[in-house]
Amino acid sequence: MEMEATISLLDMRLLVPELTLICVGLILMLLDLVVRKKELIAAVGIAGTLVAMYGTYKLYGFYNPQAAFAGMFVVDGYSNFFKLIFYLNIILTICISLKYMAIEKASFGEYYALLMFSSTGMMIMASAADLIILYLGLELMALSTYILAGFMRNQPRSNEAALKYFFLGAFSSAFLLYGISLTYGLTGTTNLKGIAEALSTLSIMDNPITYLGLIFIIVAFGFKIALVPFHMWAPDVYEGSPTSITAFMSVGPKAAGFAVLGRVLFDAFAGMQVQWAAILVPIAVLTMATGSIIALAQTNIKRMLAYSSIAHAGYMLLGIIAGTHDGLTSTVNYLMIYLFMNIGAFAIVIMLRREGVQGENLDDYMGLSKSHPLASALMLIFMFSLAGIPPTAGFVGKFYVFMEAINAGYVYMALIAVVFSAISAFFYLRVVMYMYMKDPVKEVELTTSPSMSIALAVTAMMVLIFGIFPSILLNLVRLSILG
Amino acid sequence: MVPLSWYIVLSAVMFSIGVFGFLARRNLLIIFISIELMLNSVNISLVAFSHYLQSMRGQILVFFVITVAAAEAAIGLAILIAYYKHNPTIKVDEINLLKG
Numbered sequence: 001m002e003m004e005a006t007i008s009l010l011d012m013r014l015l016v017p018e019l020t021l022i023c024v025g026l027i028l029m030l031l032d033l034v035v036r037k038k039e040l041i042a043a044v045g046i047a048g049t050l051v052a053m054y055g056t057y058k059l060y061g062f063y064n065p066q067a068a069f070a071g072m073f074v075v076d077g078y079s080n081f082f083k084l085i086f087y088l089n090i091i092l093t094i095c096i097s098l099k100y101m102a103i104e105k106a107s108f109g110e111y112y113a114l115l116m117f118s119s120t121g122m123m124i125m126a127s128a129a130d131l132i133i134l135y136l137g138l139e140l141m142a143l144s145t146y147i148l149a150g151f152m153r154n155q156p157r158s159n160e161a162a163l164k165y166f167f168l169g170a171f172s173s174a175f176l177l178y179g180i181s182l183t184y185g186l187t188g189t190t191n192l193k194g195i196a197e198a199l200s201t202l203s204i205m206d207n208p209i210t211y212l213g214l215i216f217i218i219v220a221f222g223f224k225i226a227l228v229p230f231h232m233w234a235p236d237v238y239e240g241s242p243t244s245i246t247a248f249m250s251v252g253p254k255a256a257g258f259a260v261l262g263r264v265l266f267d268a269f270a271g272m273q274v275q276w277a278a279i280l281v282p283i284a285v286l287t288m289a290t291g292s293i294i295a296l297a298q299t300n301i302k303r304m305l306a307y308s309s310i311a312h313a314g315y316m317l318l319g320i321i322a323g324t325h326d327g328l329t330s331t332v333n334y335l336m337i338y339l340f341m342n343i344g345a346f347a348i349v350i351m352l353r354r355e356g357v358q359g360e361n362l363d364d365y366m367g368l369s370k371s372h373p374l375a376s377a378l379m380l381i382f383m384f385s386l387a388g389i390p391p392t393a394g395f396v397g398k399f400y401v402f403m404e405a406i407n408a409g410y411v412y413m414a415l416i417a418v419v420f421s422a423i424s425a426f427f428y429l430r431v432v433m434y435m436y437m438k439d440p441v442k443e444v445e446l447t448t449s450p451s452m453s454i455a456l457a458v459t460a461m462m463v464l465i466f467g468i469f470p471s472i473l474l475n476l477v478r479l480s481i482l483g
Numbered sequence: 484m485v486p487l488s489w490y491i492v493l494s495a496v497m498f499s500i501g502v503f504g505f506l507a508r509r510n511l512l513i514i515f516i517s518i519e520l521m522l523n524s525v526n527i528s529l530v531a532f533s534h535y536l537q538s539m540r541g542q543i544l545v546f547f548v549i550t551v552a553a554a555e556a557a558i559g560l561a562i563l564i565a566y567y568k569h570n571p572t573i574k575v576d577e578i579n580l581l582k583g
Contacts, residue, residue: 132544135547139554139555143554143555143558146558146559147558147562150565153565156569157581159562159566160578160580162562162565163562164581166558167559170555171505171518174498174521177522178498178521178524178525178528180525181494181528181529181532181541181544184540184544185528185532188536188538189538189540190544235581236581236582240581
């Protein structure tokens with residue numbers, strides 16, 4: 001039954017970026033024993049990430065598709081673009097967390113090592129062409145992120161966040177495994193291409209067990225992406241985790257979830273597009289609705305951004321539902337834009353945190369523009385972008401996703417998305433209103449550091465550049481996905 | 484010989500018991516064991532499929548699942564202990580610091 005597959009040591013060459021990150025993670029753990037300055041550890045982490053990024057770019061060509069390990073692991077433009085998102089995610093997260101983790105009294109070297117391990121898991125997910133590899137990558141990402149969520153181990157909030165994240169995450173991976181086992185039992189393979197072949201030749205597409213396997217797999221990814229109704233963990237975990245990790249995991253695992261969702265649905269279940277689109281349509285509507293409406297009632301800004309992140313996942317899903325490669329392009333484009341605007345917004349949230357002050361409530365933003373005009377202006381850009389107001393990148397991201405949904409015939413979905421997008425503008429603009437139109441009630445001091453300034457400058461610049469010149473990013477994404 | 488469908492039914496029943504335990508029980512350790520039950524039900528079906536299809540993939544995945552489940556248990560219990568130090572409870576209903 002099984003075809004003879006040989007694996008040679010030469011296959012390891014495609015793993016170089018992943019191995020680099022793992023090595024950097026191990027080095028950071030050792031370095032932590034001898035070096036006291038966390039800045040040095042962070043710098044080594046960033047340098048290592050840049051080396052891995054260079055490897056992804058230069059080693060075997062960015063767009064050149066190659067497979068290794070008997071077709072279990074592929075490196076192509078699609079996976080490489082996602083890896084770019086993960087690298088930027090690590091670097092920006094390290095930049096915004098240096099001072100913050102010291103304030104939280106949780107500044108340990110393992111933090112940076114775990115960021116590396118978690119991102120390696122995401123990269124393996126993006127490159128997985130086999131359900132076994134996909135599962136291993138997902139667990140590597142998830143297990144590291146559980147620890148990061150509970151990293152402030154002296155704070156009950158963080159402990160509780162980790163606990164909830166762990167239990168619901170483990171629950172969802174059991175669903176993924178059950179879906180994998182059903183799919184394997186029906187098709188006789190775990191290879192994505194092999195599954196696609198078996199589905200078309202064995203005529204098992206109408207078999208209810210095939211549906212069940214597909215549904216279980218979508219449910220498991222839905223947990224990672226925080227789609228409604230599998231989102232219950234997200235607000236609690238986002239609120240309780242260290243804010244820098246909230247920024248990290250609202251981008252990384254979400255992007256990785258979309259990477260595998262796109263890969264599995266487009267490669268393995270391509271023949272069942274009608275069926276999975278029918279499953280995803282109600283999920284997308286519920287996700288957009290729940291995210292936008294419940295966010296209106298939030299007074300804690302981290303919780304508000306958690307619901308906002310749920311709503312954004314709903315918009316991104318439209319590109320997948322469209323079922324075309326152009327649709328997938330618009331989703332990936334949105335993810336890259338979301339990386340910058342979301343981490344930027346969390347960076348401002350982090351700046352309000354200082355010794356003895358949480359700075360997470362909306363009230364803390366009252367009259368911020370009077371005392372800190374620059375920070376307020378940056379927050380204004382990020383909020384406009386999250387709300388999708390031109391000329392920021394958030395508008396471009398939403399525009400392309402909605403356009404692809406319309407091109408694929410989902411006009412009503414685009415209309416629903418526009419309505420919820422308009423509703424969500426309320427709570428983003430409320431933050432702006434608090435900053436600019438209310439009088440300050442108390443003295444607010446911002447915690448700044450050079451790395452934080454760099455992160456803010458980069459994110460704000462990218463949000464504006466991609467907003468004004470959308471074709472720069474879109475062409476890169478198109479080239480990566482369409483070849 | 485025991486037919487394949489028996490194993491699949493056994494696996495489905497075990498998985499359902501695990502899901503029910505996860506959703507209905509109020510003790511964190513029982514919930515934890517329910518997750519393990521779900522994972523092991525998957526292992527049964529994977530091995531059964533693997534034998535039926537005469538393909539090694541399923542059994543290889545089982546080894547990975549067992550390994551990952553061990554790592555998951557280590558991390559999960561560590562998180563649970565870290566939590567227990569601040570809030571000495573394992574009742575789900577009392578874990579309600581974060582809500583809204």
